Amino acid sequence: xxxxxxxxxxxxxxxxSYLVAGGVIDPSTESPEPxxxxxxxxxxxxxxxxxxxxxxxxxxxxxxxxxxINLIVHGSDxxxxxxxxxxxxxxxxxxxxxxxxxxxxxxxxxxxIQWDDAHGSSRYTYADTGPHGGDGVWIExxxxxxxxxxxxxxxxxxxxxxxxxxWTAIQVHQEHFDWFRLRHTVTDIQESQNTxxxxxxxxxxxxxxxxxxxxxxxGWNDGWLSVIELAAITPVMVGSVLGLLGVFGAQTVQGxxxxxxxxxxxxxxxxxxxxxxxxxxxxxxxxxxAGLAVEAAVPWITPQAFVVVLYPILVIGLPVTTIVLTQxxxxxxxxxxxxxxxxxxxxxxxxxxxxxxxxxxxxxxxVLDFVAIGVMALPIELLLHRLGLIVTLxxxxxxxxxxxxxxxxxxxxxxLGWIIGLAMPLFGYx
Numbered sequence: 001x002x003x004x005x006x007x008x009x010x011x012x013x014x015x016x017s018y019l020v021a022g023g024v025i026d027p028s029t030e031s032p033e034p035x036x037x038x039x040x041x042x043x044x045x046x047x048x049x050x051x052x053x054x055x056x057x058x059x060x061x062x063x064x065x066x067x068x069i070n071l072i073v074h075g076s077d078x079x080x081x082x083x084x085x086x087x088x089x090x091x092x093x094x095x096x097x098x099x100x101x102x103x104x105x106x107x108x109x110x111x112x113i114q115w116d117d118a119h120g121s122s123r124y125t126y127a128d129t130g131p132h133g134g135d136g137v138w139i140e141x142x143x144x145x146x147x148x149x150x151x152x153x154x155x156x157x158x159x160x161x162x163x164x165x166x167w168t169a170i171q172v173h174q175e176h177f178d179w180f181r182l183r184h185t186v187t188d189i190q191e192s193q194n195t196x197x198x199x200x201x202x203x204x205x206x207x208x209x210x211x212x213x214x215x216x217x218x219g220w221n222d223g224w225l226s227v228i229e230l231a232a233i234t235p236v237m238v239g240s241v242l243g244l245l246g247v248f249g250a251q252t253v254q255g256x257x258x259x260x261x262x263x264x265x266x267x268x269x270x271x272x273x274x275x276x277x278x279x280x281x282x283x284x285x286x287x288x289x290a291g292l293a294v295e296a297a298v299p300w301i302t303p304q305a306f307v308v309v310l311y312p313i314l315v316i317g318l319p320v321t322t323i324v325l326t327q328x329x330x331x332x333x334x335x336x337x338x339x340x341x342x343x344x345x346x347x348x349x350x351x352x353x354x355x356x357x358x359x360x361x362x363x364x365x366x367v368l369d370f371v372a373i374g375v376m377a378l379p380i381e382l383l384l385h386r387l388g389l390i391v392t393l394x395x396x397x398x399x400x401x402x403x404x405x406x407x408x409x410x411x412x413x414x415x416l417g418w419i420i421g422l423a424m425p426l427f428g429y430x
Contacts, residue, residue, distance in 0.1 A: 037062065037126050037136065043214050043225070045072045045167045050134075053126035054216040054225065056158065056171050060124050060138035067186065068219030069125065069160070070193040071170040073200075075230035077142070077161045080168040083205065083230060084145060084157070085115045112199055118146035118156060120184070125160050125169065132164040142168075150303040151177045151291035153373035155192055156184075172196045173220075176375050178382070179287060179314050180389065181425035182307060185382055187375045189220045197226045207231040270357070273349050276325040276397075277361030280318060284365030285372065287314045315422055318362065319415070322393055326354040326400040351398040351407070358397040362390050385421065385430055392417030 042051035058064035073080045128136045141158040148154025153176040160169040172192045175184040200206045208229040215223050267274065287310050294306050326349055349357065366386050370378070378386075392414050399411025424430050 037128070039128060042126070042128055043216075045169070045227075046074065046165060048131055049165045049167070050131060050162050051128040052160070052162075052169050054214060054221075055219045056123040056125050057138075058121070058123065062126075065219060066123060067171055067173055067189055068216050068221030069169045069171045069225070070189055070221060071172060071196060071226040071228065072167055073170060073228040073230065074167045076166050077168060079230055081143065081159070083200075113147050113155070113195070115145040115147050115157065118144040120144055120156065120158075123158055123171070127160075127162050129162060129164050134164065141171075149292050149295055149373075151295050151306065152288065153375055155195065157196070170196070174375075176370070176373050177291070177303075178425075179284075179291075179307075179311060180385070180422065181430060182311060183425075185379070186220075187377050187379070190222060193226055197228070200228045205231050269347065270349065270353060272325060272347070273353050273357035276322065276349070276354075277357045277364065279321050279325065280358065280361035280393075281365035281368060283314065283317050283321060284362070285368050288369050288372065318393060319396060319418055322358055322397045323400045325349075326358075326397045349397075349401050351401045351410070354397040354401040355394040358394045359390050362393050366390075381430060385424065388417065389421045392421055 037053060039051055041053065043054045044051045052069070053062070054069045055062075055065050056067050056069065058066060073083070075083070122140050124138045124140055126136060127139050130136070139160060139162065142161045143159050145157040145159070146154045153174065156173055156175055158171045160171075161167075172189065172195075173186050174188040174192045175186045177183070178185040197209060200209050206228060208227075210227050210229075211224045212227050213223055214225050216225065217223050291303070291306055291310055295303050363386075370376075394414070395410050396414025396418060399407045399409065399414055401407070402410065
């Protein structure tokens, strides 16, 4: 690929990715929610009871709407919370008059999800308590629960209650800690809804599990709400590949061998590129692994303390590693000593190869990171932001591999793009 075309392509992808990811260009046509909340926009979980807005919001306003509420559990506030966090302590009384008057105890909690207290940003929803003589009011979550690792992937619950009603509205979602945004990113709510709903299926303390359609298609929802009715209980608390060669002719086998030798030669000449790709991927996965390890080893220390140490390693280590492994010894400056060591790894990479190996390494690191924590779907804005970071580091690598004016331009564009990409989420543009 011509170097000028490479620069033009990188600039176009970088600009488009950051503009869309940051919201400057909004490809969606969804109009903002109006501020007024009429009852026809609310859900009434129980007849003659309060109404609730089936979404959550960052502020006491529909303009800051985030995710849809996806479960309603009927029962007293204490019973619902106990059913979530302490199933092994549940007791209930059978309503069969012929049964002995002894409480039953639930003991089959080994396979259930273990929820722990969680702390996260406050989210609000709107409750109309008019049927009880009250008014419309914005309420915060009553409590938060999570299962999983704070610095990895987890299910996260926000539960909302009112003092007048015996039901709990729940917003459950899956999220992961994003090292480039320094906060959690939501990746799913529907599979999370299915997972939590399944916790109540066929349980002796549950009377009914059903789905109700309310048309709540915003906030990542499909319009359906899971409804849980708690029972009347009293809670107290490689040889096969060689075999295939037999079906090919001798010429085919010789061609494969020649191709294999050519591939091996190419790999040897680009050994530095493979090390570069592996180092970048390893750095991304390594920071995540280190965060999970220290979080598990010292649970009494807040995970944010580890972020302060690991974040600089990630955002500075990636470009430094790229520069060290792509810059030739003749142009080495601050990293001269490292360059002397790297020089033993083989010839310097060509600019196009440096770009390609960097893109593959960082992109592969992102994929491995997400797969390792169980994230299989991402918002389009986050995908575009990651694409922008990949391209910027690739441009930086291509520029570092050259020692002329065009190389300096590529390097400058890549470095500037990297800084902008890191600053966007920190200043609220992602």
